[in-house]
Amino acid sequence: MDTRVELLKRFYNTMxxxxxxxxxxxxxxxxxxxxxxxxxxxxxxxxSEKLIQKYKLLNLTEQHLNQFLQGHIxxxxxxxxxxxxxANNIFCFNLDNNYxxxxxxxxxxxxxxxxTLKQYLEEYALTPLVxxxxxxxxxxxxxxxxxxxxxxFNFSIRIAAKVMASLHEQGYxxxxxxxxxxxxxxxxxxxxxxxxxxxxIKTKEFSYVYSSHGLLDETSSWKYFEKYLTSKIIAxxxxxxxxxAVLQEIQ
Amino acid sequence: MRNVTPFSGISSSITTxxxxxxxxxxxxxxxxxxxxxxxxxxxxxxxxxxxxxxxxNSYGISPxxxxxxxxxxxxxxxxxxxxxxxxxxxFCYQIHEQCYLLAKANTDGVRFxxxxxxxxxxxxxCTHRDLRLSITPTKKWLKENDIxxxxxxxxxxxxxxxxxxxxxxxxxxxxxxxxxxKKYGIQVYYPIMEKHSQxxxxxxxxxxxxxxxxxxxxx
Numbered sequence: 001m002d003t004r005v006e007l008l009k010r011f012y013n014t015m016x017x018x019x020x021x022x023x024x025x026x027x028x029x030x031x032x033x034x035x036x037x038x039x040x041x042x043x044x045x046x047x048s049e050k051l052i053q054k055y056k057l058l059n060l061t062e063q064h065l066n067q068f069l070q071g072h073i074x075x076x077x078x079x080x081x082x083x084x085x086x087a088n089n090i091f092c093f094n095l096d097n098n099y100x101x102x103x104x105x106x107x108x109x110x111x112x113x114x115x116t117l118k119q120y121l122e123e124y125a126l127t128p129l130v131x132x133x134x135x136x137x138x139x140x141x142x143x144x145x146x147x148x149x150x151x152x153f154n155f156s157i158r159i160a161a162k163v164m165a166s167l168h169e170q171g172y173x174x175x176x177x178x179x180x181x182x183x184x185x186x187x188x189x190x191x192x193x194x195x196x197x198x199x200x201i202k203t204k205e206f207s208y209v210y211s212s213h214g215l216l217d218e219t220s221s222w223k224y225f226e227k228y229l230t231s232k233i234i235a236x237x238x239x240x241x242x243x244x245a246v247l248q249e250i251q
Numbered sequence: 252m253r254n255v256t257p258f259s260g261i262s263s264s265i266t267t268x269x270x271x272x273x274x275x276x277x278x279x280x281x282x283x284x285x286x287x288x289x290x291x292x293x294x295x296x297x298x299x300x301x302x303x304x305x306x307x308n309s310y311g312i313s314p315x316x317x318x319x320x321x322x323x324x325x326x327x328x329x330x331x332x333x334x335x336x337x338x339x340x341x342f343c344y345q346i347h348e349q350c351y352l353l354a355k356a357n358t359d360g361v362r363f364x365x366x367x368x369x370x371x372x373x374x375x376x377c378t379h380r381d382l383r384l385s386i387t388p389t390k391k392w393l394k395e396n397d398i399x400x401x402x403x404x405x406x407x408x409x410x411x412x413x414x415x416x417x418x419x420x421x422x423x424x425x426x427x428x429x430x431x432x433k434k435y436g437i438q439v440y441y442p443i444m445e446k447h448s449q450x451x452x453x454x455x456x457x458x459x460x461x462x463x464x465x466x467x468x469x470x
Contacts, residue, residue, distance in 0.1 A: 027415060029283075029373070032402065044382045047406040051415065056386075100335050178336055190383055 004222060005069045008195055011229055014088045014146050015081040017065050019043075021192045022055045023201045024077035040064060052201050056192075075199050080192035083183035087146035091156050092193055093117055093128075096136040096178040103135055104203050109167060109176045110136050114210075116163045124242035127232045129225070130210040134200025136177070137210060138193060142229065145236040149185045155243045156181040158250045196225055284367060284468065285377040285404075285413055287423035288389070291442060292361070292398065293354035299346070300325050302353060310342060321346065344384060351380070351388040356396035357442075363461035368399040375418060376400045377409050379425075413437045420468055429455035440464050 027047075035042055039059060046054040060068070072079040083090075095113050097103040114130065114137050121128050121141065129140045160181050164174040182193055198207045209221040216224055289295035306317045320342045323330070330339050367374050376398075380389060382405040393400065406412035410431045413421050421432060421439045426446065432439035433454045441447060443457035450457075458464055 029416070042402065044386055045402060045404040046382060047404065047408070047412045047415070049407065051411070056382075098334050098336055100333055103335070175334060175337070187384075190386065 001066060002070055002073060004073045004197060005066060007222075007226055007229065008069050008073075008197060009065075011142060011225070012081055012090065012195060014084045014090065016084055017062060018060050019056070019058045019082050019189075020060065020065070020068060021080040021082075022057060022068070022077050023080065023194070023198075024053050024055070025051065026077065027053045038064065050202055069195075072195060073197050078194050078198040078201060080194045082190075082192045083149070083188050084146070085149070085188050087148050088152060088183055089143040089146045091141055091152040092182045093139040093156060093160060094133070094136070094178070094180040094182065094193065095139070096133070096180075098176055098178045104200075106136075107176060109172050109174065112170070112172060113163050113167060113174075113177055113179065114139065116166045117159065120159055120162055124245065125238055126234050126242055127228075129196075129228045129232070131196050132205070132208045132210055132215060133194065134203045134205055134207070138207075141234055141239075142232075143234050143236055143239055147236060147239060149183045149188060151240075151243055152183060153181065153185055155239070155246055158246045161250065197222070282371065282468075283373040283375065283416075283418045284420040284422070285375045285409065285418045286364070286400075287409070287421070287425070288376060288378045288380065289354070290424045290444070291422055292357055292364070293392075294357070295350055295354050296327075298350045298354040299327075302350065304346060304349065310345060312338060312342065317342075344381075347380075348385055348388055351385055352392055354392070356392075356398065357461075359461045361396060361398055363464065364398050364400070366465060373402075374400045375402045375404055375416075377404050377406055377412060377421070377423075379407070379409070380405060410435050410437055422464065426450065438467075440467065 032042060032045075035055075035057065039061075041058040043056040043058050045056075048054060068079050071077055095110055095117070097105060097107055097110055099105075099107075117139055118128060118130065121139075126141050129142065131138045131140065160179050164179065167174045180191070182191055184191060194207070196207055196209075199205060200207070206218045206221070208215045208218070209224045210216075211224060286292065304321055306314050310317055312320065316338075320339055323339070324343045324346050330337065364374065376393070378389070382389065382403065386403075389403070393403075404412065409421060409423060409425070409428050412418070413432075414435050414437060419436075419438060421428060421437050422441070423429070423439060424441050424444060424447075429439045429441050429447070429450060439455040441455050441457050443459060447457055456467060
């Protein structure tokens with residue numbers, strides 16, 4: 001198996017292995033028949049902008065997942081995964097440009113929100129992994145042990161609120177960005193996130209890691225991703241301390 | 252036609268291309284049709300306009316804003332904004348989601364769907380709904396109303412979807428789709444409504460009963 005597939009599986013190991021969303025250019029009924037022949041269920045398909053097809057697939061086996069991840073690494077398509085419905089060892093802040101047009105442009109509000117978000121997380125000794133998503137940033141935190149989704153959400157929604165409040169206080173309009181937190185227990189089966197190692201389906205840009213030195217190239221991004229997994233994982237107790245502190249601050 | 256990369260994620264024996272479909276079963280029954288949901292198979296707009304929605308804290312807006320937004324949502328108002336997601340779009344989704352479950356199925360349409368199934372049509376439900384958000388109520392409603400289908404798709408532009416997927420027929424009430432279907436070689440049939448009165452005579456084909464469509468797709 002490609003070591004990068006193993007890395008992805010390790011990083012995202014609490015995500016639901018039985019379902020995923022594929023973002024692809026492939027289409028046609030023979031493709032759907034191929035899925036069915038492999039006992040994969042298409043829950044729904046979606047034709048979005050620029051002829052991009054999205055397929056929510058269910059009933060995957062581990063072998064299917066391995067194969068899809070290999071295709072993702074080969075940049076044949078993108079794989080997006082769904083969070084575990086009960087508990088996860090990762091949570092993510094998804095920051096996007098909220099404009100209808102030209103929405104892959106990096107706007108000041110996104111940059112400032114990311115800077116503030118990182119600052120708040122690091123105040124609690126939570127080191128995030130920031131990945132350029134094509135329309136903004138995915139800011140992941142990886143824990144050593146799964147935590148109940150409600151605790152993850154209660155923490156992350158408050159951090160997001162603090163970031164928005166900070167933007168407002170500095171005279172920026174936070175409505176210009178979309179700020180989503182994952183996992184959200186209310187919609188855990190419908191919100192998926194693109195995995196690291198993808199290329200953005202519209203911009204064709206790789207999902208580069210954003211480090212303190214700026215955006216890394218593709219090779220360095222993979223190295224950083226591996227390094228994060230081996231040396232920057234957050235202890236559950238550290239997270240729980242941060243959770244308690246944030247909930248005391250914002251009731 | 253564009254050759255598609257072998258789909259390594261599924262089966263090494265499969266190489267998919269955008270050529271005419273080669274599956275033996277399909278050679279005998281290449282009958283594919285796309286059908287819209289809202290205001291075609293159900294009475295979405297009537298439900299939206301006639302339902303008494305009550306204020307709930309979960310809307311996340313004040314009661315005053317609720318009244319104002321509800322009035323605009325019922326008129327299908329479009330707010331002039333550069334932004335993709337706003338308080339209003341979020342509110343509209345919450346109201347629409349309730350309508351997806353409350354809307355009544357068109358019994359004539361349901362019978363037609365069974366007729367299609369019995370006659371071995373491949374049925375694609377093609378909706379403008381954002382299925383990322385509304386898949387659960389959509390599937391629940393289809394099941395409760397015993398509506399058969401093969402695939403469920405969401406498409407921003409249904410004419411492009413039908414063209415790309417080589418679906419020759421679309422049943423849909425949307426004026427945009429009726430007008431553009433002809434230009435792109437998609438035969439669009441629509442349930443006649445007041446909003447269609449200004450349509451040129453040479454686009455689409457309006458019907459009062461789905462039985463009329465049975466005749467047309469058999470011609």
